[in-house]
Amino acid sequence: MRDRVQSRLVTPLAQQESTRFSRGRPAPRERRVRVTDVAALVDGKGRSFLRFAVDVRFGSGDWREGDIDGCMYPESGAIYVKRGSEYRPAEFLLGKDLPAVTGVCEPSGAKS
Numbered sequence: 001m002r003d004r005v006q007s008r009l010v011t012p013l014a015q016q017e018s019t020r021f022s023r024g025r026p027a028p029r030e031r032r033v034r035v036t037d038v039a040a041l042v043d044g045k046g047r048s049f050l051r052f053a054v055d056v057r058f059g060s061g062d063w064r065e066g067d068i069d070g071c072m073y074p075e076s077g078a079i080y081v082k083r084g085s086e087y088r089p090a091e092f093l094l095g096k097d098l099p100a101v102t103g104v105c106e107p108s109g110a111k112s
Contacts, residue, residue: 006033009094029058031056048074049071053069054069070082070105071105083100
């Protein structure tokens with residue numbers, strides 16, 4: 001799972017940031033993917049998923065944990081990232097205007 005998030009989200013995000021001229025925050029020097037669940041969870045539709053976090057480091061300082069939070073569905077390979085209280089497909093961070101998806105990344109029985 002970690003490798004899939006790295007190749008489908010973190011690497012493209014780093015490539016996009018390295019070619020962008022912006023007055024926004026500088027691109028992180030390093031990123032790491034952490035799986036934050038010890039076992040797969042099941043959403044309200046019976047699909048299993050695992051949550052992850054992407055930590056960043058801007059220099060030689062400390063890691064800033066949870067810069068990006070999200071989840072991945074191992075069966076389909078779908079990756080979602082959290083923005084506010086909503087989850088959107090990971091491609092949202094790569095510039096695609098995609099709407100929030102309801103019912104993903106929330107364990108069954110959890111209240112929104």
